[in-house]
Amino acid sequence: MRLRAETVLxxxxxxxxxxxxxxxxxxxAQNGNDDVPAxxxxxxxxxxxxxxxxxxxxxxxxxxGPVGTAGNGGxxxxxxxxxxxxxxxxxxxxxxxxxxAPFANAGMTAAHRTLPLGSYAEVTALDTGRTILVRITDRGxxxxxxxxxxxxxxxxxxxxxxxxxxxxxxxxVAASPADAAAIAQGQAxxxxxxxxxxxxxxxxxxxxxxGRPRPTPVASVAVPPxxxxxxxxxxxxxxxxxxxxxxxxxxxxxxADGLWRVRVGPLSTAAEAQRVRDAAVSRGYxxxxxxxxx
Numbered sequence: 001m002r003l004r005a006e007t008v009l010x011x012x013x014x015x016x017x018x019x020x021x022x023x024x025x026x027x028x029a030q031n032g033n034d035d036v037p038a039x040x041x042x043x044x045x046x047x048x049x050x051x052x053x054x055x056x057x058x059x060x061x062x063x064x065g066p067v068g069t070a071g072n073g074g075x076x077x078x079x080x081x082x083x084x085x086x087x088x089x090x091x092x093x094x095x096x097x098x099x100x101a102p103f104a105n106a107g108m109t110a111a112h113r114t115l116p117l118g119s120y121a122e123v124t125a126l127d128t129g130r131t132i133l134v135r136i137t138d139r140g141x142x143x144x145x146x147x148x149x150x151x152x153x154x155x156x157x158x159x160x161x162x163x164x165x166x167x168x169x170x171x172x173v174a175a176s177p178a179d180a181a182a183i184a185q186g187q188a189x190x191x192x193x194x195x196x197x198x199x200x201x202x203x204x205x206x207x208x209x210x211g212r213p214r215p216t217p218v219a220s221v222a223v224p225p226x227x228x229x230x231x232x233x234x235x236x237x238x239x240x241x242x243x244x245x246x247x248x249x250x251x252x253x254x255x256a257d258g259l260w261r262v263r264v265g266p267l268s269t270a271a272e273a274q275r276v277r278d279a280a281v282s283r284g285y286x287x288x289x290x291x292x293x294x
Contacts, residue, residue: 052174079172082206083147083214084165085123087155088140092244097138107186108133108157113150120175120183123148124195125158126167126204128148131192132158133175135183142237142259143287145210157188164281167207169195230265233280234287249280260288263291 089105097103099117115121115136124131134154141149148170152161162168179189232247236242242253242260251264267273273290280288 077172079121080169081147082126082167082169082203083208084145084210085148085150085155085158085160085168086141086143086146086165087150087152087161089152092241095241095244099137101137103138103151104186105151106153107151108135108154108183108188109137110134110154111152112136112139112147113139113141115170115172119226120173120180121148122169122171122192123150123158123168124156124171124172124200125160126169126200126207128159129195129197129200131195133173133179133183133189133192133222135175135180140237142235145208164285164287165210167204169203227268228268228292229270230263230291231273231276231280231288232291233262233264234285235259235261235287239259249276 061082072230088111089103092103095103097109103109110121110123112121117136117138119136120133120134122131122133122143132154134150138149140146146165147168149162150158155161155166158166158168174184175189182189182193231251233245233251234242236245237259239253239260242262245251246253246262249262249264251262254261254263264276265273267276270290277288277290
């Protein structure tokens with residue numbers, strides 16, 4: 001009996017050793033000038049957002065993209081990217097999202113081009129380390145240099161609502177039943193730990209360059225007769241959403257290059273156009289620009 005017990009113990013030891021050898025090794029600290037903890041860094045991808053995990057984003061099979069399963073909504077395994085977050089919401093309350101659910105500006109939701117609808121993502125502000133949990137319910141953002149579009153409430157909780165754009169990290173995660181229930185009821189999930197500065201520093205270095213500079217303000221001078229100005233608030237791939245935003249600005253919708261463009265005008269002076277553009281930026285439409293009306 002003693003020999004049999006020793007044999008069993010030896011077999012168990014071999015099995016444990018085998019399991020340990022199959023496990024992925026923990027990343028080692030990158031000891032450089034910053035002496036940062038273990039963070040796997042890769043060169044930025046050629047796409048507008050840099051994928052940290054080294055795996056491509058999930059495939060999108062239709063215009064609305066894949067829909068997550070019930071429960072925690074499914075995940076896009078390994079999705080981990082840095083980029084820029086914008087936010088939206090004014091004039092869109094109740095609009096139908098790509099998931100089919102009505103948009104709730106006070107909810108902890110977001111739009112993403114590829115993450116499964118119904119899935120969850122942790123969004124970290126790279127300037128503060130604050131992290132929140134959101135549910136992906138819509139498709140967007142339209143500008144290619146954006147990584148994610150947050151609801152107004154989500155942007156406020158993250159601390160980024162005062163700016164049109166903010167650098168962020170987006171990671172697909174599985175939500176706990178409690179967090180999923182809270183978000184379903186329009187509430188925030190349980191608080192996340194702030195990401196330490198030593199981890200944020202290398203993540204910031206992975207940020208891709210923005211596609212284009214911010215629009216330059218126009219001087220307050222009279223416009224020559226016959227050359228009025230317009231303000232383009234934003235461009236959307238969804239006509240219904242563009243129509244709602246246009247109504248909130250008392251503007252119009254024009255289709256150009258496959259997008260629905262919300263425009264206000266004609267405006268007789270550059271000063272008037274600047275006021276309209278400033279109002280649009282303050283409401284989260286940071287790409288609003290002043291154009292000459294053709």
